[in-house]
Amino acid sequence: MSVSLGVVRDPFRALCIAFVPESAELNEPGWRELECEVERALADRPTSMQKQMVLLIRILDLLARVRHGNPLAALTPAARREILTRLQDSRWLLLRRGVWGLRTLAFLGYYSRPDTAASIGYRADARGWEARR
Amino acid sequence: MNRIQADVVIIGSGAGGGTIAQALAPLTADGRKVLVLEQGARLRDDEYTGVESEMARALYEDSGGFLTEQGTLTLAFGRTYGGSTAVYTGTSLIAPERVIRGWDVPDLDHDDIARRCRNFAAQNHVHLLPDDEINDNNRLFELGCRRIGLEAEQFPVNLNGCRGSSLCNLGCPNAAKMGTDRVQLPAAETAGVEVVTRAEALRIEERAVIARVSRPLDGEKGLPSAWEPGEYRIEASAVVVAGGAVGSPALLLRSGFGRLLPRLGEGFTCHPAFILVGEHEERITNDVGHPKSFYLDRAQEEGYVLETCMYFPFITAKNLTGFGPDHSALMKAFPRLQMILVLACDRAVPGNRVSVSGKGVTRVHYEFTPEVRSSLARATVMAARIFFAAGAVRVHAPLASPPLLTRGQADQLDQRISADEFLPGRTSVSAAHLMGGCAMGRTPEDSVTDAWGRVHGVPWLRIGDSSLFPDSLEINPYLTIMALADRTAEALMADSADLFDS
Numbered sequence: 001m002s003v004s005l006g007v008v009r010d011p012f013r014a015l016c017i018a019f020v021p022e023s024a025e026l027n028e029p030g031w032r033e034l035e036c037e038v039e040r041a042l043a044d045r046p047t048s049m050q051k052q053m054v055l056l057i058r059i060l061d062l063l064a065r066v067r068h069g070n071p072l073a074a075l076t077p078a079a080r081r082e083i084l085t086r087l088q089d090s091r092w093l094l095l096r097r098g099v100w101g102l103r104t105l106a107f108l109g110y111y112s113r114p115d116t117a118a119s120i121g122y123r124a125d126a127r128g129w130e131a132r133r
Numbered sequence: 134m135n136r137i138q139a140d141v142v143i144i145g146s147g148a149g150g151g152t153i154a155q156a157l158a159p160l161t162a163d164g165r166k167v168l169v170l171e172q173g174a175r176l177r178d179d180e181y182t183g184v185e186s187e188m189a190r191a192l193y194e195d196s197g198g199f200l201t202e203q204g205t206l207t208l209a210f211g212r213t214y215g216g217s218t219a220v221y222t223g224t225s226l227i228a229p230e231r232v233i234r235g236w237d238v239p240d241l242d243h244d245d246i247a248r249r250c251r252n253f254a255a256q257n258h259v260h261l262l263p264d265d266e267i268n269d270n271n272r273l274f275e276l277g278c279r280r281i282g283l284e285a286e287q288f289p290v291n292l293n294g295c296r297g298s299s300l301c302n303l304g305c306p307n308a309a310k311m312g313t314d315r316v317q318l319p320a321a322e323t324a325g326v327e328v329v330t331r332a333e334a335l336r337i338e339e340r341a342v343i344a345r346v347s348r349p350l351d352g353e354k355g356l357p358s359a360w361e362p363g364e365y366r367i368e369a370s371a372v373v374v375a376g377g378a379v380g381s382p383a384l385l386l387r388s389g390f391g392r393l394l395p396r397l398g399e400g401f402t403c404h405p406a407f408i409l410v411g412e413h414e415e416r417i418t419n420d421v422g423h424p425k426s427f428y429l430d431r432a433q434e435e436g437y438v439l440e441t442c443m444y445f446p447f448i449t450a451k452n453l454t455g456f457g458p459d460h461s462a463l464m465k466a467f468p469r470l471q472m473i474l475v476l477a478c479d480r481a482v483p484g485n486r487v488s489v490s491g492k493g494v495t496r497v498h499y500e501f502t503p504e505v506r507s508s509l510a511r512a513t514v515m516a517a518r519i520f521f522a523a524g525a526v527r528v529h530a531p532l533a534s535p536p537l538l539t540r541g542q543a544d545q546l547d548q549r550i551s552a553d554e555f556l557p558g559r560t561s562v563s564a565a566h567l568m569g570g571c572a573m574g575r576t577p578e579d580s581v582t583d584a585w586g587r588v589h590g591v592p593w594l595r596i597g598d599s600s601l602f603p604d605s606l607e608i609n610p611y612l613t614i615m616a617l618a619d620r621t622a623e624a625l626m627a628d629s630a631d632l633f634d635s
Contacts, residue, residue, distance in 0.1 A: 019460075020456070020460075044196065081457050089556070089559065093203070093204075096556065096558030097205070100559065100561070104451050106456075107447055107451050108186070111446040111464070112186040112446070120465050121465075122445070122467050122468075125183075125421070126306035127298070128296035128298040128307075128421055128422070129296060129421060130296060132421050
């Protein structure tokens with residue numbers, strides 16, 4: 001099985017923006033690039049893990065509706081971060097692991113992009129010192 | 134199922150398997166067939182692009198993020214021609230005498246290990262980098278240590294023709310790192326050893342290995358296997374398992390050896406680690422030059438080692454605590470970041486082990502002991518002191534609350550950093566020094582093999598990799614793995630008359 005983030009696109013993007021505020025500036029091709037990277041990473045993982053990730057995103061969206069009366073996508077990034085921070089600091093390992101997994105996927109998708117590497121000033125080059133001198 | 138006859142089958146081509154392949158190569162001159170099965174692919178030189186996500190996928194198991202059963206630790210280990218020697222930084226240290234003595238394995242002494250390590254160090258061009266090839270990230274570590282009265286030591290590294298790409302952990306794009314993929318395996322192949330890539334050992338039977346050869350997926354890096362895709366039964370007089378501290382015990386457990394060897398899979402250690410970053414006011418050279426030139430060894434005194442390091446954008450982001458604007462601000466400071474890796478010297482304890490599920494899936498169980506948490510906290514304090522002494526204005530410390538420390542707080546580190554802040558599942562921890570699972574020792578009751586990698590009670594089955602370690606090594610393990618693998622090969626050669634005639 002290979003998971004498609006299409007079924008949870010809005011809450012997933014809302015979570016990405018909470019984890020990496022700059023991702024809000026991505027255009028549609030940029031988002032697709034990010035999501036393809038995440039989908040590729042998930043495809044290498046067991047089906048059960050893929051399903052858990054999708055389920056977690058849905059639960060977070062539901063939690064946002066219950067606590068704030070709106071889905072994740074309608075909350076401010078700060079409100080989303082507040083939810084995630086609470087879960088990240090939870091006494092329940094399962095919740096902490098879930099947030100850690102989501103943030104890892106968001107970072108993978110965003111920071112694997114060549115544009116991002118350039119934007120943060122990462123300049124590693126196979127030519128090494130020669131490329132800098 | 135395809136059937137193949139061989140004299141020796143070696144499973145794995147990393148520091149262990151590659152070393153054994155070279156040592157057994159003389160057998161081929163006598164008409165013996167020596168095979169190496171490697172699960173990963175062999176990449177062409179031009180496929181080492183240094184692009185983080187694609188190289189991680191091509192060279193590592195689970196892209197370098199193999200999750201433990203608890204989901205609180207990721208393990209990075211190579212799955213390619215050359216195993217983890219293709220993706221490490223080439224640091225080449227000889228094990229401390231006290232560690233080998235502490236292992237208390239009969240017929241294993243430090244002098245023998247050190248002698249073999251020196252031989253491999255010479256073979257693999259191990260040397261100290263000259264001063265003009267050391268970047269600011271490393272210089273600042275050495276400077277910070279000196280300013281607080283400590284002496285950082287320089288890592289000997291196995292480089293030949295290093296251009297300073299800084300991309301060691303993504304496979305050297307300049308073929309300058311002298312791992313088994315560049316030295317031992319090519320020598321073995323030239324002598325007549327056959328290395329079969331994309332060949333996964335599924336299980337071991339009586340003097341036989343069942344393996345599956347796969348074809349490359351669409352767009353996947355690496356050459357096709359020399360063998361046609363399909364399942365193979367490879368019959369051999371001797372089988373040497375060198376699949377690493379996760380792969381070797383898992384394969385043996387999957388093959389039913391757990392009934393004979395009650396200690397199989399136990400004693401897993403891994404030097405759990407995380408990174409700290411220090412932010413400087415000016416740009417420094419960090420993503421150019423060899424990433425790991427210095428270390429501070431506090432293993433004996435305080436149970437940790439600090440090493441210089443420099444990772445790539447995603448790995449860096451993943452290893453920093455938290456998320457949101459503070460995390461982003463730190464990532465945007467990348468050209469001004471100094472980085473230190475802190476590693477805890479964990480001990481083999483009950484429960485930390487490798488197992489397989491009923492369906493044969495590999496599982497690694499790992500709990501952080503109170504001693505490991507304390508070591509990581511002490512290491513964090515020390516690393517923060519070094520950063521500030523080197524001139525950093527801010528330090529990101531995973532066990533500080535909040536994690537960002539300013540220079541004004543440099544005298545409050547003991548109060549601000551605490552093991553109580555270590556929260557599994559929140560604190561990002563990873564490990565790349567994977568050890569144990571098929572420990573050496575005296576009897577089947579206390580170990581899996583003797584001091585020469587002979588599996589207790591199974592004369593045709595040998596082990597030759599880091600799974601042999603009875604406990605943590607407390608330093609980077611690659612040369613010690615080669616030394617132990619060399620001993621495994623030597624014992625096999627000594628026993629060859631019996632093995633091949635039976």
